[in-house]
Amino acid sequence: MRGVGGAPHPLRPLSSNPRPRVRFAPSPTGYLHIGGARTALFNWLFARRTGGVFILRIEDTDAERSTQASLQAILDSMHWLGLEWDEGPEVGGPHGPYTQTERKAIYRQYAEKLISSGAAYRCVCTKEQLDQQRKAAEAAKRPFRYPGTCRERKDIPVDVPHVVRFRMPATGETGFDDLVKGRIKVRNEELQDEIILRFDNLPLYNFGAVVDDVSMEITLVARGDDHVINTPRQVLMYQALGYPVPQFAHLPMILGADKTRLSKRHGAVSVLQYRDEGYEPQALLNYLARLGWSSGDQEIFTIAELIEKFDWSGCGHTAGVFNPTKLLWVNAEHMKRLTPAELAARVGARFAARGWNAGSQQRLERIAVVFRERAQTLQELEGAAKFLFERPAALDAAGVTKFLTPAIAPVLEELIAAIATAEPFSEAGLKPVFEAMLAKHNLKMVALAQACRLSITGGTVSPPIYDVMEILGREESLARLRHGAGTARGTA
RNA sequence: GUCCCUGUCGUCUAGUCAGGCCUAGGACAUAGCCCUUUCAAGGCUGUAACACGGGUUCGAAUCCCGUCAGGGACGCCA
Numbered sequence: 001m002r003g004v005g006g007a008p009h010p011l012r013p014l015s016s017n018p019r020p021r022v023r024f025a026p027s028p029t030g031y032l033h034i035g036g037a038r039t040a041l042f043n044w045l046f047a048r049r050t051g052g053v054f055i056l057r058i059e060d061t062d063a064e065r066s067t068q069a070s071l072q073a074i075l076d077s078m079h080w081l082g083l084e085w086d087e088g089p090e091v092g093g094p095h096g097p098y099t100q101t102e103r104k105a106i107y108r109q110y111a112e113k114l115i116s117s118g119a120a121y122r123c124v125c126t127k128e129q130l131d132q133q134r135k136a137a138e139a140a141k142r143p144f145r146y147p148g149t150c151r152e153r154k155d156i157p158v159d160v161p162h163v164v165r166f167r168m169p170a171t172g173e174t175g176f177d178d179l180v181k182g183r184i185k186v187r188n189e190e191l192q193d194e195i196i197l198r199f200d201n202l203p204l205y206n207f208g209a210v211v212d213d214v215s216m217e218i219t220l221v222a223r224g225d226d227h228v229i230n231t232p233r234q235v236l237m238y239q240a241l242g243y244p245v246p247q248f249a250h251l252p253m254i255l256g257a258d259k260t261r262l263s264k265r266h267g268a269v270s271v272l273q274y275r276d277e278g279y280e281p282q283a284l285l286n287y288l289a290r291l292g293w294s295s296g297d298q299e300i301f302t303i304a305e306l307i308e309k310f311d312w313s314g315c316g317h318t319a320g321v322f323n324p325t326k327l328l329w330v331n332a333e334h335m336k337r338l339t340p341a342e343l344a345a346r347v348g349a350r351f352a353a354r355g356w357n358a359g360s361q362q363r364l365e366r367i368a369v370v371f372r373e374r375a376q377t378l379q380e381l382e383g384a385a386k387f388l389f390e391r392p393a394a395l396d397a398a399g400v401t402k403f404l405t406p407a408i409a410p411v412l413e414e415l416i417a418a419i420a421t422a423e424p425f426s427e428a429g430l431k432p433v434f435e436a437m438l439a440k441h442n443l444k445m446v447a448l449a450q451a452c453r454l455s456i457t458g459g460t461v462s463p464p465i466y467d468v469m470e471i472l473g474r475e476e477s478l479a480r481l482r483h484g485a486g487t488a489r490g491t492a
Numbered sequence: 493g494u495c496c497c498u499g500u501c502g503u504c505u506a507g508u509c510a511g512g513c514c515u516a517g518g519a520c521a522u523a524g525c526c527c528u529u530u531c532a533a534g535g536c537u538g539u540a541a542c543a544c545g546g547g548u549u550c551g552a553a554u555c556c557c558g559u560c561a562g563g564g565a566c567g568c569c570a
Contacts, residue, residue, distance in 0.1 A: 025570090026570090027569085027570050029569090029570080059570065061569090061570080062569055062570065064569085065569080065570090123568095126568095127568060130567090130568080131567095134567085141493070142493090143493070143494055143495095143566075144566085145566095163568055181497070181498090182509095184496070184497080185496095186495070186496070187495085190494080190495055190496090190566095192566090194567090195567085195568050197568090198568045199568070200568085202568090204567085204568070204569080204570090205569070205570045206570095208570090209570090224564095225496095225497070225498095225563090225564070226563095226564055226565070226570090227564095227565090227570090228496060228497065228564075228565080229495075229496055229497090229564070229565040229566075230565080230570095232496095250497090252497090252498080252563090253563070253564075255562095255563080257503085259562070259563080260563085261563080261564085287504095290504065290505080290519090291504065291505095292504090292505095293505095294504085294505055294506070296506070296518085297505085297506065297517075297518040297519075298518090298519095299504090299505095299518080299519050299520085313509095316504090316505075317497080317498065318497095318498055318499065318505095318562095318563090319497095319498075319562085319563060319564090320503085320504065320505090321502095321503055321504075322503095322504095323503050323504065323520070323521085325503085325520065325521060326503075326504065326519080326520045326521080327520095328520090329519085329520055329521090330520090332533090336533090373531095373532060373533060374531060374532040374533075375532090384531095399530095403530095434529090444529085445528095445529045446528095446529055446530075447529090448529080449529035449530065450529075450530060452529090453529080453530060459530090459531095460530055460531080461530055461531040461532085462530070462531075463530095463531090463532090464529070464530090465529060465530085466529090
């Protein structure tokens with residue numbers, strides 16, 4: 001073990017750990033997206049369901065693209081979703097560090113073990129040589145394979161810059177039983193000697209993942225199915241290292257509406273964006289769970305139900321198209337199930353961010369409950385309630401033409417006078433006044449209600465008018481109605 | 493190109509492993525109707541799928557083969 005300093009991390013001894021251990025291992029090369037969130041969710045559900053351990057590991061060996069901001073965005077996303085990890089950044093744990101760049105010495109040790117057993121070897125082929133060979137192969141329309149230049153060399157000293165390659169068996173086949181896809185196997189001749197450790201001691205994905213999964217005693221690896229093809233190579237590495245092969249579960253990809261892999265092109269894919277747009281974390285989780293997994297015909301699940309019912313066998317094996325419209329529906333369903341106090345807390349926070357003060361807790365809850373009926377997200381709710389805090393700058397023109405006509409003006413003025421003293425100032429006190437007015441002038445409710453709605457909210461759509469007036473209060477309602485009456489009369 | 497995986501309504505899916513209970517069920521979306529103070533919500537009704545072709549079988553969405561289509565992987569990325 002030369003050139004890597006001390007050996008603070010002895011190779012993991014073989015042991016049997018009864019508790020399932022799973023991990024989510026994102027790369028901090030961007031925000032946490034929908035696909036990553038689902039992978040994290042399934043791992044987390046499995047851990048919670050089985051009493052296992054959920055580990056968060058940061059795979060930051062791609063120095064070019066990894067950033068601190070991305071890491072923070074991932075941690076923020078996980079916290080917001082409520083996918084708390086038992087071991088990993090912030091919380092630590094007995095198998096740390098949980099960031100790959102901090103584990104360099106560990107990879108070197110495992111690589112040396114493979115070299116001494118002959119399962120891997122040092123390679124001094126340069127990137128330039130390889131690139132050239134790859135281009136030549138492409139030009140000749142041959143698939144590129146490492147020619148094995150260093151495969152049998154025994155004369156490469158450790159102190160010469162080199163990479164480490166894994167020696168793939170030339171014959172036979174390697175397979176595994178995937179928990180969602182079933183038996184998968186590949187002929188070993190398809191595999192080639194791949195680099196497992198770079199010249200700077202940082203591992204490549206396949207090796208880094210295996211070493212970390214081994215040293216963190218991971219018992220089940222669940223990830224996106226773009227990794228299926230990597231798995232046989234990894235199986236070979238577990239075997240070469242002498243550790244048991246974990247179980248695998250590969251989740252189908254999430255696609256965009258055009259059926260290609262979901263990406264920024266498809267609009268909102270960042271978890272934090274959904275937070276900002278006023279989605280409920282459990283709704284996002286619920287939707288994500290149902291994208292690729294099902295439990296009979298049930299669509300709406302609480303987190304507790306998800307934990308109780310989650311099972312790899314419930315996972316489908318076809319890629320799924322992300323459907324924002326259905327997410328919206330799921331979110332609305334979850335909003336409906338919130339208690340008034342829960343909803344009010346969320347709504348209040350968003351109001352406060354805009355400098356809106358709803359007054360008492362009771363009034364805030366009333367607003368939340370009344371407005372949620374026609375909002376699918378908190379952001380929508382917020383938009384619909386705006387008129388409560390800011391007088392409409394202008395009344396909807398088409399609405400004015402249709403409902404705030406000169407003919408309604410005297411009725412409105414009469415109504416204003418009548419409700420100035422109506423008690424209570426809510427549906428109970430208001431309804432009789434409105435009805436009397438309708439009877440007297442032989443009007444339909446829609447005409448009066450819309451005239452009021454326009455005057456008070458500035459638009460033609462709002463919660464029931466009595467509720468709106470009650471929430472807004474007598475003084476402000478009357479002021480706006482007077483202004484509306486003026487508009488109707490044509491003098492405003 | 494090679495290898496791996498996958499094909500049920502527009503979309504997510506149930507059913508496929510143990511073939512008949514499927515004239516294929518649910519949900520989102522969509523169309524219509526009801527309710528109605530606007531818009532929603534809610535209720536009811538409708539349109540809409542077993543990729544294709546063979547085979548096995550009394551019987552196939554379910555099993556087998558082929559075709560086609562889609563996705564993924566072929567890096568000193570993860």
